[in-house]
Amino acid sequence: MLKNFLLQNEIAAHFDESLKKHTTFRVGGNAMCIAMPDTAEKASLLLKFLKENNIRHYFLGNGSNVIFRDEGFDGVIIKTFNFKTLSLDGNILTAGAGVTMTSAAKFAQENSLAGLECCYGIPGNIGGGVYMNAGAYGGEISACIESVDYLDENGELHTVTKEECDFSYRHSVFMKNNWLIVSARFALKEGNSAELLAFMEDIMQRRRDKQPLDKPSAGSSFKRPVGYFAAALIDECGLKGLSVGGAQVSEKHAGFIVNTGEATCRDIVRLADKVTQIVLEKKGVRLEKEMIII
Ligand SMILES: Cc1cc2nc3c(=O)[nH]c(=O)nc-3n(C[C@H](O)[C@H](O)[C@H](O)COP(=O)(O)OP(=O)(O)OC[C@H]3O[C@@H](n4cnc5c(N)ncnc54)[C@H](O)[C@@H]3O)c2cc1C
The missing domain is CATH 3.30.43.10 (Uridine Diphospho-n-acetylenolpyruvylglucosamine Reductase, domain 2)
Structure with missing residues (x-):
């Protein structure tokens, strides 16, 4: 059927x-x-x-x-x-949920529009980025969002404003509702294309230098605890290289759990729980997973 x-x-x-x-x-x-x-x-x-x-x-x-x-x-x-629509009307960029954050940022930069640079290099799509309120290097995707179109659980199309999206650090209204994000509108500011490109290339290089991009992962495994950095806490506990099965705390970036080849979901969850427990014991800080386990 x-x-x-x-x-x-x-x-x-x-x-x-x-x-x-x-x-x-x-x-x-x-x-x-x-x-x-x-x-x-x-x-x-x-x-x-x-x-x-x-x-x-x-x-x-x-x-x-x-x-x-x-x-x-x-x-x-x-x-x-x-959902690949990508268009511009003045300084309003509309991107379908399936457009990569990197291509949306590049499209904006090519049109001398600023606001999405921090999304450059985050390997997700606009839908996932809005859901997660993704961000990096001091910025968040929500900063320039004007509104989001979504389908509710009955398949009806609606629009929510930025305020209604209830954005905060790695949080949005979509986490509480079973809504399908269709597209998002971003109100961008005039910028200098060459300067924007230089900034974007710089953050991409910082990613290549610091992150284990050669191994499968979901990026940072843990959210940033208030007042701390998860990677620094994990590193200070001496956990780089700690493994469970094929899952390993990256030697390059302690905030990343990577798949060394044959990891199972169970390996990753057990390793993340082990890291959480050790950091809590040694540092008194409770880490919360950023990756979503289904
Ligand atoms: C190497 C690497 C580096 C990373 N760096 C960063 C970083 O710097 N900053 C950062 O914030 N994240 C980072 N991430 C994590 C990830 O890229 C982001 O969380 C991104 O926003 C996820 O987007 P996605 O399209 O892959 O979503 P998915 O992983 O597919 O989904 C994430 C959540 O969004 C929901 N979702 C996805 N699409 C829709 C939709 N259309 N409608 C409703 N819900 C939807 C899913 O149900 C799920 O709950 C990194 C990941 C990797 C692998």
């Missing part, structure tokens, strides 16, 4: 698909189905169909902050990677 629905509505899909291929950590079992609608209308129909048929679902962007359990996901993953 699901297959027929997807075929009839021309929604691309994979069945019994390994989630390793869809997350940057390269772990996880299989999903019953990964559906990739390319318009909000198709996504809306899909949400209605899944609700009517009581089929569970989960939204996925580029999978750079999510890991799935080794048992897999017995439902439909709705991947918004095909």
